[in-house]
Amino acid sequence: MKADYILLQDRLKGEYKDAFQKVQMYSTSNLIGEDTESELMMELLDHMLMAQEEGKPVSTIVGDDIEGFCEIFFSEYKLGNRFVDFLKTLYRMAWIMLVFAILDLVIGDGALSGSDIGAIGAIVLGGLSGSLSILIIYLLIRPLVKKRKVNATALNAIYIVLLFASVIITCVLANRYSINVPAWVAVTLPTVYIVVYYIVNAVTNYKKNERRRR
Numbered sequence: 001m002k003a004d005y006i007l008l009q010d011r012l013k014g015e016y017k018d019a020f021q022k023v024q025m026y027s028t029s030n031l032i033g034e035d036t037e038s039e040l041m042m043e044l045l046d047h048m049l050m051a052q053e054e055g056k057p058v059s060t061i062v063g064d065d066i067e068g069f070c071e072i073f074f075s076e077y078k079l080g081n082r083f084v085d086f087l088k089t090l091y092r093m094a095w096i097m098l099v100f101a102i103l104d105l106v107i108g109d110g111a112l113s114g115s116d117i118g119a120i121g122a123i124v125l126g127g128l129s130g131s132l133s134i135l136i137i138y139l140l141i142r143p144l145v146k147k148r149k150v151n152a153t154a155l156n157a158i159y160i161v162l163l164f165a166s167v168i169i170t171c172v173l174a175n176r177y178s179i180n181v182p183a184w185v186a187v188t189l190p191t192v193y194i195v196v197y198y199i200v201n202a203v204t205n206y207k208k209n210e211r212r213r214r
Contacts, residue, residue, distance in 0.1 A: 016048050020048060048061060097186060
Protein backbone atom coordinates (compact mmCIF):
# COMPACT_ATOMS: atom_id res chain seq x y z
CA MET A 1 0.00 0.00 0.00
CA LYS A 2 2.86 2.39 0.77
CA ALA A 3 4.27 1.93 -2.72
CA ASP A 4 0.83 2.87 -4.12
CA TYR A 5 0.59 6.23 -2.39
CA ILE A 6 4.26 7.03 -3.06
CA LEU A 7 3.62 6.60 -6.79
CA LEU A 8 0.28 8.44 -6.74
CA GLN A 9 1.53 11.42 -4.73
CA ASP A 10 3.36 12.64 -7.84
CA ARG A 11 -0.07 13.65 -9.14
CA LEU A 12 -0.29 16.33 -6.45
CA LYS A 13 0.73 19.82 -7.50
CA GLY A 14 1.70 23.07 -5.79
CA GLU A 15 0.22 23.64 -2.35
CA TYR A 16 -1.28 20.15 -2.29
CA LYS A 17 2.13 18.56 -2.79
CA ASP A 18 3.69 20.79 -0.12
CA ALA A 19 0.94 20.03 2.41
CA PHE A 20 1.13 16.28 1.75
CA GLN A 21 4.90 16.27 2.26
CA LYS A 22 4.50 18.14 5.55
CA VAL A 23 2.00 15.56 6.79
CA GLN A 24 4.37 12.81 5.67
CA MET A 25 7.25 14.47 7.54
CA TYR A 26 5.10 14.72 10.67
CA SER A 27 4.30 11.01 10.41
CA THR A 28 7.97 10.09 10.10
CA SER A 29 9.16 12.37 12.91
CA ASN A 30 6.46 11.02 15.24
CA LEU A 31 7.32 7.38 14.42
CA ILE A 32 3.89 6.38 13.12
CA GLY A 33 3.78 2.66 12.31
CA GLU A 34 4.21 1.75 8.64
CA ASP A 35 0.82 0.05 8.18
CA THR A 36 -1.07 2.86 9.91
CA GLU A 37 0.89 5.50 8.02
CA SER A 38 0.21 3.83 4.66
CA GLU A 39 -3.51 3.53 5.34
CA LEU A 40 -3.96 7.11 6.56
CA MET A 41 -1.71 8.70 3.94
CA MET A 42 -3.54 6.85 1.16
CA GLU A 43 -6.83 8.10 2.56
CA LEU A 44 -5.50 11.69 2.70
CA LEU A 45 -4.11 11.39 -0.82
CA ASP A 46 -7.51 10.35 -2.19
CA HIS A 47 -9.17 13.39 -0.58
CA MET A 48 -6.45 15.73 -1.82
CA LEU A 49 -6.56 14.45 -5.39
CA MET A 50 -10.33 14.85 -5.47
CA ALA A 51 -10.18 18.38 -4.04
CA GLN A 52 -7.36 19.30 -6.43
CA GLU A 53 -9.40 18.17 -9.43
CA GLU A 54 -12.32 20.27 -8.19
CA GLY A 55 -10.08 23.31 -7.94
CA LYS A 56 -10.48 23.77 -4.18
CA PRO A 57 -7.68 25.22 -2.01
CA VAL A 58 -5.76 22.74 0.15
CA SER A 59 -7.00 24.58 3.25
CA THR A 60 -10.41 22.97 2.74
CA ILE A 61 -8.77 19.72 3.87
CA VAL A 62 -5.91 20.63 6.21
CA GLY A 63 -7.12 24.03 7.37
CA ASP A 64 -4.72 26.90 8.12
CA ASP A 65 -2.74 25.05 10.82
CA ILE A 66 -0.95 22.06 9.29
CA GLU A 67 0.57 21.05 12.64
CA GLY A 68 -2.84 21.03 14.30
CA PHE A 69 -4.28 19.02 11.42
CA CYS A 70 -1.52 16.42 11.75
CA GLU A 71 -2.07 16.05 15.50
CA ILE A 72 -5.77 15.36 14.93
CA PHE A 73 -5.18 13.21 11.85
CA PHE A 74 -2.84 10.84 13.70
CA SER A 75 -4.47 11.19 17.13
CA GLU A 76 -5.78 7.62 17.15
CA TYR A 77 -2.26 6.20 16.93
CA LYS A 78 -1.35 5.82 20.59
CA LEU A 79 1.01 3.74 22.74
CA GLY A 80 -1.24 0.70 22.42
CA ASN A 81 -0.89 0.86 18.63
CA ARG A 82 2.88 0.99 18.96
CA PHE A 83 2.79 -2.10 21.16
CA VAL A 84 0.69 -3.89 18.54
CA ASP A 85 3.26 -2.95 15.90
CA PHE A 86 5.97 -4.40 18.14
CA LEU A 87 4.04 -7.68 18.39
CA LYS A 88 3.71 -7.66 14.61
CA THR A 89 7.49 -7.31 14.32
CA LEU A 90 7.91 -10.28 16.67
CA TYR A 91 5.58 -12.24 14.40
CA ARG A 92 7.77 -11.53 11.36
CA MET A 93 10.94 -12.33 13.28
CA ALA A 94 9.38 -15.59 14.50
CA TRP A 95 8.88 -16.68 10.89
CA ILE A 96 12.54 -15.96 10.10
CA MET A 97 13.75 -17.92 13.10
CA LEU A 98 11.40 -20.80 12.27
CA VAL A 99 12.74 -21.08 8.72
CA PHE A 100 16.35 -21.15 9.99
CA ALA A 101 15.48 -23.79 12.58
CA ILE A 102 13.66 -26.02 10.08
CA LEU A 103 16.61 -25.82 7.69
CA ASP A 104 18.90 -26.87 10.53
CA LEU A 105 16.68 -29.86 11.27
CA VAL A 106 16.61 -30.89 7.62
CA ILE A 107 20.22 -30.35 6.59
CA GLY A 108 22.03 -29.78 9.91
CA ASP A 109 22.88 -31.78 13.00
CA GLY A 110 19.81 -30.81 15.05
CA ALA A 111 21.55 -28.13 17.11
CA LEU A 112 22.08 -24.62 15.80
CA SER A 113 25.80 -23.92 15.52
CA GLY A 114 27.54 -20.72 16.46
CA SER A 115 27.43 -19.45 12.86
CA ASP A 116 23.71 -20.25 12.62
CA ILE A 117 22.82 -18.44 15.81
CA GLY A 118 24.94 -15.52 14.65
CA ALA A 119 22.97 -15.26 11.42
CA ILE A 120 19.68 -15.52 13.30
CA GLY A 121 20.85 -13.07 15.93
CA ALA A 122 21.87 -10.51 13.35
CA ILE A 123 18.41 -10.63 11.77
CA VAL A 124 16.06 -11.37 14.64
CA LEU A 125 17.79 -9.54 17.48
CA GLY A 126 18.62 -6.61 15.21
CA GLY A 127 14.97 -6.29 14.20
CA LEU A 128 13.78 -6.58 17.80
CA SER A 129 16.34 -4.01 18.92
CA GLY A 130 15.09 -1.60 16.27
CA SER A 131 11.48 -2.08 17.36
CA LEU A 132 12.34 -1.62 21.03
CA SER A 133 14.35 1.46 20.16
CA ILE A 134 11.29 3.00 18.50
CA LEU A 135 9.30 2.50 21.70
CA ILE A 136 12.10 3.96 23.82
CA ILE A 137 12.51 6.92 21.48
CA TYR A 138 8.77 7.57 21.57
CA LEU A 139 8.46 7.31 25.36
CA LEU A 140 11.68 8.98 26.52
CA ILE A 141 13.61 10.83 23.84
CA ARG A 142 10.80 12.29 21.72
CA PRO A 143 9.22 14.30 24.58
CA LEU A 144 12.62 15.80 25.45
CA VAL A 145 13.51 16.96 21.93
CA LYS A 146 9.98 18.26 21.27
CA LYS A 147 10.26 20.55 24.31
CA ARG A 148 13.30 22.12 22.64
CA LYS A 149 11.25 22.62 19.46
CA VAL A 150 13.66 20.71 17.23
CA ASN A 151 12.55 20.90 13.59
CA ALA A 152 11.24 17.76 11.87
CA THR A 153 14.32 17.20 9.68
CA ALA A 154 16.73 17.28 12.62
CA LEU A 155 14.33 15.12 14.63
CA ASN A 156 14.29 12.46 11.92
CA ALA A 157 18.09 12.54 11.73
CA ILE A 158 18.33 11.96 15.50
CA TYR A 159 15.88 9.05 15.31
CA ILE A 160 17.71 7.42 12.41
CA VAL A 161 21.11 7.65 14.13
CA LEU A 162 19.75 6.16 17.37
CA LEU A 163 17.86 3.42 15.53
CA PHE A 164 20.82 2.32 13.41
CA ALA A 165 23.19 2.49 16.37
CA SER A 166 20.97 0.14 18.43
CA VAL A 167 20.59 -2.31 15.54
CA ILE A 168 24.33 -2.36 14.74
CA ILE A 169 25.34 -2.82 18.39
CA THR A 170 22.86 -5.69 18.78
CA CYS A 171 24.04 -7.39 15.59
CA VAL A 172 27.70 -7.13 16.64
CA LEU A 173 26.95 -8.63 20.05
CA ALA A 174 24.81 -11.39 18.51
CA ASN A 175 27.65 -12.42 16.20
CA ARG A 176 30.32 -12.17 18.89
CA TYR A 177 28.65 -14.32 21.57
CA SER A 178 27.63 -17.67 20.11
CA ILE A 179 25.45 -20.23 21.87
CA ASN A 180 24.04 -23.61 20.98
CA VAL A 181 20.27 -23.93 20.87
CA PRO A 182 18.52 -27.30 20.38
CA ALA A 183 16.71 -27.18 17.07
CA TRP A 184 13.44 -28.41 18.59
CA VAL A 185 13.46 -25.38 20.90
CA ALA A 186 14.18 -23.04 18.00
CA VAL A 187 11.23 -24.62 16.13
CA THR A 188 8.79 -24.79 19.04
CA LEU A 189 9.09 -21.24 20.40
CA PRO A 190 8.44 -19.34 17.15
CA THR A 191 5.75 -21.84 16.12
CA VAL A 192 3.83 -21.29 19.36
CA TYR A 193 4.09 -17.53 18.98
CA ILE A 194 2.98 -17.63 15.33
CA VAL A 195 -0.04 -19.78 16.16
CA VAL A 196 -1.06 -17.63 19.14
CA TYR A 197 -0.59 -14.43 17.15
CA TYR A 198 -2.63 -15.81 14.25
CA ILE A 199 -5.48 -16.92 16.53
CA VAL A 200 -5.60 -13.62 18.44
CA ASN A 201 -5.47 -11.67 15.19
CA ALA A 202 -8.25 -13.77 13.65
CA VAL A 203 -10.49 -13.36 16.71
CA THR A 204 -9.84 -9.61 16.80
CA ASN A 205 -10.69 -9.21 13.12
CA TYR A 206 -13.81 -11.33 13.54
CA LYS A 207 -15.04 -9.13 16.40
CA LYS A 208 -14.35 -5.98 14.37
CA ASN A 209 -16.35 -7.35 11.43
CA GLU A 210 -19.21 -8.28 13.74
CA ARG A 211 -19.34 -4.76 15.17
CA ARG A 212 -19.42 -3.27 11.66
CA ARG A 213 -22.32 -5.50 10.65
CA ARG A 214 -24.33 -4.26 13.63
